[in-house]
Amino acid sequence: MSFIISKLVWAILTPGSLLFIVVAIAWALHRRRPALSRGLLAMATLFLAALLITPIGAWTLRPLEAQFPAAQLDGRPVDGIIVLGGALDPEATQRTGVPVTNDAAERLTTFVALARAHPQARLIISGGSGNPLRPDIREADEVKALFASLGLSPDRVIFERNSRNTYENAVYSKELAKPQAGQNWLLITSAWHMRRSVGCFEKAGWTTIPYPVDYRSYSNDHWGMFSPDQQFDMLTTGAKEWVGLVSYRLMGRV
Structure with a gap:
C-alpha cells in the first residue's frame, strides 16, 4: 500500500503538477479574488523566470551528488557488484524489441565495464517494476539483451x-x-540517488562501497544558461529524491 501511496503523493508534489495547480487556482479565482489570482500568477511567472535564468535545478541536485566521492578501490579485491535499476525503460524495450535506455544509462555501462575489469566478482542487477499499472514488465527481465549485446553474458x-x-x-x-563479512561489494547508482541507496543498504545490514555515476549538476550550474528544460528536469529529479529521502527517514528505511 505504501508503494501506491508514494506514487500518488509524488504525482501531486512534482514541480510540474504544483505549477499546474497554482495556475488552475489563479484562473478559478480571477473574478472573485483578482488580487490573489494575480499574486498566484506572479508566483508562477517568477518560477518560470528562475528556470530560465538561474541554475535552480543544479542547486537542487548538487548537495546530493556531493555526498560521496568517486570510488577509490586502492587495490582492494572486488567480491561483488550491484547496480540499481532505473536506467532502462522496460515497457518501451518490450514494445520495440531493442534496449531503450534513459538519462541514467551510465549505471548499466559502468556495471558492464566493472564486470569485465573484475571477472571474479559476483554480479547483481536489482530492478523490478516501478509502474503500479504494469507490474508484469520488470527491468531485470528486459535488460538481459542489452548485457548480451555489450559482451556481458547474462549467465554471470x-x-x-x-x-x-x-x-x-x-x-x-x-x-x-x-554477503559475507569482510567482502567488498560495489554499489552503482546515480550520484544524486546514492545517499538514499547507501542508507537503505545500511539499514538492511549490508555495508557497500558507493560507486556513484550519472552526475548531472556540474555542467549545468551557470547563471543565464537559458535552458529551462534542463533545469526543470534536474529540479524534478532533485525534488523527488529529497522527498524520497525525507519520507524514508520518517519510515525508518534509512
Whole structure:
C-alpha cells in the first residue's frame, strides 16, 4: 500500500503538477479574488523566470551528488557488484524489441565495464517494476539483451526482479547475495540517488562501497544558461529524491 501511496503523493508534489495547480487556482479565482489570482500568477511567472535564468535545478541536485566521492578501490579485491535499476525503460524495450535506455544509462555501462575489469566478482542487477499499472514488465527481465549485446553474458548476472523501490532493492538483493563479512561489494547508482541507496543498504545490514555515476549538476550550474528544460528536469529529479529521502527517514528505511 505504501508503494501506491508514494506514487500518488509524488504525482501531486512534482514541480510540474504544483505549477499546474497554482495556475488552475489563479484562473478559478480571477473574478472573485483578482488580487490573489494575480499574486498566484506572479508566483508562477517568477518560477518560470528562475528556470530560465538561474541554475535552480543544479542547486537542487548538487548537495546530493556531493555526498560521496568517486570510488577509490586502492587495490582492494572486488567480491561483488550491484547496480540499481532505473536506467532502462522496460515497457518501451518490450514494445520495440531493442534496449531503450534513459538519462541514467551510465549505471548499466559502468556495471558492464566493472564486470569485465573484475571477472571474479559476483554480479547483481536489482530492478523490478516501478509502474503500479504494469507490474508484469520488470527491468531485470528486459535488460538481459542489452548485457548480451555489450559482451556481458547474462549467465554471470543475478537478476533481482521483485523490487519496486530503493528500500526493496537493498532487502531483496541481500537475500540473493548473502554477503559475507569482510567482502567488498560495489554499489552503482546515480550520484544524486546514492545517499538514499547507501542508507537503505545500511539499514538492511549490508555495508557497500558507493560507486556513484550519472552526475548531472556540474555542467549545468551557470547563471543565464537559458535552458529551462534542463533545469526543470534536474529540479524534478532533485525534488523527488529529497522527498524520497525525507519520507524514508520518517519510515525508518534509512
